[in-house]
Structure formats: C-alpha cells, structure tokens
Amino acid sequence: MSASSTIKDSVRDRLLHRLRALMARTVANGASPDEELVAARMVAKSIAQLDGTAPPPTEAPPPPNWAQAERDSREYQQLLEKNTTETLLKNAVQEMALEQINRVAPPRRRQPGEYLERVGIHDLLDAHLGMALSVGGNRLARDILARTIDELVYDGQLPSHMDIPAGR
Numbered sequence: 001m002s003a004s005s006t007i008k009d010s011v012r013d014r015l016l017h018r019l020r021a022l023m024a025r026t027v028a029n030g031a032s033p034d035e036e037l038v039a040a041r042m043v044a045k046s047i048a049q050l051d052g053t054a055p056p057p058t059e060a061p062p063p064p065n066w067a068q069a070e071r072d073s074r075e076y077q078q079l080l081e082k083n084t085t086e087t088l089l090k091n092a093v094q095e096m097a098l099e100q101i102n103r104v105a106p107p108r109r110r111q112p113g114e115y116l117e118r119v120g121i122h123d124l125l126d127a128h129l130g131m132a133l134s135v136g137g138n139r140l141a142r143d144i145l146a147r148t149i150d151e152l153v154y155d156g157q158l159p160s161h162m163d164i165p166a167g168r
Helices: 003-029 033-051 066-072 074-104 121-132 139-154
Strands: 116-120 161-165
Touching (some): 074 139, 074 161, 116 121, 121 139, 121 161
Antiparallel strands (some): 116 161
C-alpha cells in the first residue's frame, strides 16, 4: 500500500465520518427548512468530494432569496389566486349541496315498506344550485358547476346518488 492511497483512505474515512455525524445531528435535533437546505448542500459537497467530482471553486452559489423571488413572481400569484378561488367555489358548492341534500332527504331510518327512488346527485342538485348561484342561464357556468360537483363526488365529499322517498 502506497502513501497516497493511505492518505486517500484517511480523507475518505474522515469525510464519511463527517457525513454520518451531519446526518445524525440533522435527524436527532430536528431541522428547520433552512437548516435542511444547508445540510443538503453540505451533503452534496461531501459526496462530490468522495466521488472526486467536486465542482470548481469558481462556481457561484445561487442567490439566497430565490424562494422569495419565486413567491413574488406573477405566475405564482396567479396560480395561488386561481387555486384559492377554486377551493372557495368547491367549499361553497359542497356546503349548499349538503344543505339541499339534508332538506330533500334528511338522514333517518327507513320505514318498512317505504318506496325509495334512486336519484343521481346531478338530478338532485343542478336545478337548485343553478338557481342559487345564478348559473342557470349560462352554459359555461353550468359546466363549471357540473365539473365541481363531479370533483366533490370523486373526492368523496358528496354521494354519487341518493335514495329518497318516492313521494318527494
């Protein structure tokens, strides 16, 4: 064994020891997002040193406020506003739909011999929500409402059909 291979093994062992210690501290102490980012960069540097593919030292680090710049971007703000608006619409439709469902077919025990009728959720809600939300006259608005109801059914927040007494 030559002296250079002994030095390389020593450096490798020292780097592995530092890497294990860093990982253990991060896990044991818990870490904030900033600490996790610093730890990830240190791990990447250590791994690059172990592999012998460390980047040249002239490489500049990324600007520190890239996350803030991303949050302040116009595209991000538009997506956030769109997602917030869609969530508010879904919540409003769900609340109004459950209110209508409880009015038409309140939860109760079925009576023996009672005739029930299976009604699809769209048949039950489209007319009521169309009037309540004033979307009955616009085909695009009706499509958005129908798609919102479909998403609520898919998410399990509304039933796909209801068994209601036949006389209602």
